[in-house]
Amino acid sequence: MIPASLLAKKREGQVLNEQEIYFLIDGFCSGSVADYQMSALAMAICIQGMDAAETRYLTAAMVESGNRLPRTSDRPRIDKHSTGGLGDKISLVLAPLLATFDVDVPMISGRGLGLTGGTLDKLEAIEGFQTQLSTEQSNKILRRVGAFICGASDEIAPADRRLYAIRDVTGTVESIPLITASILSKKIAARLDALVMDVKVGSAAFMKTASQAKELANTIIQVGCESNMPTTAIVSDMDQPLGEAVGNAIEVNEAVAVLEGKGPSEVRELTIELCANVLIAAQVLPQRDKAIERLNQHLDSGSARERFEQIVRAQGGIDRFPLPLAPHETIEAEANGWVEKIDCEKIGQILVEMGAGRKRADDKIRADVGVRIHARIGDRTERSQPLLSVYAPHATRSDHVEALRQAIHVGPNEIHANPLILERLNTHTGKSI
CATH class of the missing domain: 3.40.1030.10 (Nucleoside phosphorylase/phosphoribosyltransferase catalytic domain)
Structure with missing residues (x-):
């Protein structure tokens, strides 16, 4: 089998059989399927999906790429x-x-x-x-x-460990x-x-x-x-x-x-x-x-x-405990109202920018960077009430304070959060x- 042919097959939305999936995963672990080829396969799967059998074969191939943990007692695991x-x-x-x-x-x-x-x-x-x-x-x-x-x-599951990073x-x-x-x-x-x-x-x-x-x-x-x-x-x-x-x-x-x-x-x-x-x-x-x-x-x-x-x-x-955190700044509400929405994607992106997450697989993480959100969806807020505290060095957080303020949407209408x-x-x- 040729890896490029199998990548093209999945790119076109066709089903990979058990032998083909094992070939790709085994090759990924041995080095005969390169990281860039596995990246292409991951993108093809992300776009085209897999049926139930393909997913089961992929899971089994990842399990079989390594060993299983031994049982150490008769207690339920x-x-x-x-x-x-x-x-x-x-x-x-x-x-x-x-x-x-x-x-x-x-x-x-x-x-x-x-x-x-x-x-x-x-x-x-x-x-x-x-x-x-x-x-x-x-x-x-x-x-x-x-x-x-x-x-x-x-x-x-060494195959998963490598694919996880990709x-x-x-x-x-x-x-x-x-x-x-x-x-x-x-x-x-x-x-x-x-x-x-x-x-x-x-x-x-x-x-x-x-x-x-x-x-x-x-x-x-x-x-x-x-x-x-x-x-x-x-x-x-x-x-x-x-x-x-x-x-x-x-x-x-x-x-x-x-x-x-x-x-x-x-x-x-x-x-x-x-x-x-x-x-x-x-x-x-x-x-x-x-x-x-x-x-x-x-x-x-x-x-x-x-x-x-x-x-x-x-x-x-x-x-x-508690573990030490970076210096913090508290962001306050600018108007009375109710918390209508929390822009989680924006908060997550800003945390990555400030070093709490990774842009690349080898990025170092700053453990002391984070945010504390003081209000939840549906909460009543008053002007100058704390909405969010951001923990980061001043030079890091100063560029993000206003964006974090905008991530907490306060509006005039009372709403109810999902259960x-x-x-x-x-x-x-x-x-x-």
Whole structure:
């Protein structure tokens, strides 16, 4: 087979068979398919899409490009994954919270894609925290603590690791087949007993419409279940950032606040909903109301916060919070009214410009740069009321203050924000629950 011929085939919207997809992925890993050829394939997939069988073959090829994690105990292995959105720090709360239920949470996470921050970037804001672990190290932590959060090693879905970096800088992030294969290749390789997906929809997410989000959720559920990994999904609103903090260190601080029984209510609510889903799917807890009651108890008792400290220390980090932030400037409302819209794309772009995200795969991130949004959609605001605080060196933030002010739209009409949880989709059926 000739790579260029297969690229042209997908460019024209034709279906690639299992052997062709394995040939391209195996060649990408061995070097016979060049990075620029894989970039062309990613763009062709982004434009032309893939059918269900192609997506399943792509996922399997990525899994088979590496090894699978060994099981280290007879405890249920469960995890969650999010499609990403502005201010999404759920993993930092969810992993330690789940680990308090005598389960294993082998969380393999990624770095920032597009305008959204990555869990690994946030964790690296913690002094000493190691996000790259060997299989031996991660197994040891899992046995002792019940959870780890790290990047995919060279042994786990290496094809995805390389393709992940290419997608971020080639405008091919928003593709349902590529997102599905990227997520599930790591989760299947982790030998999970159950997975819950947080599929976000809105201006701060990759999926801009409810139909796109549901299509992605159903694709992930189908491929996950066909791979013997019971999978459920929650479709959640992302027309505004999740919580108040957007950045790296600032989001870690907010996650720690939630673990201490404080912080924004929406971060706590979504974390508990996702935990309940996956605990029930793995048959750890039998019923939603009881699951939610016990999850609240584990947050309020401090046991989840204690488990977070154990994870941080086990991965070489120093458990000293809050993390330091850059100097800040507060932007105030110029008129009375209601918050009608938050321009998440503008906020995300400005954060990347200020160094909180990447333009290129090798860009360094400034962990201390971020924003705190003081108002949410539907809130009543008064003139001179704080709308947003921007944390960045003065020379960096001065060029962006007015643009950030314009990102919070205050108007004369009262409106109501979307509910946080838009839909729950069941394992196998893809139907609402």
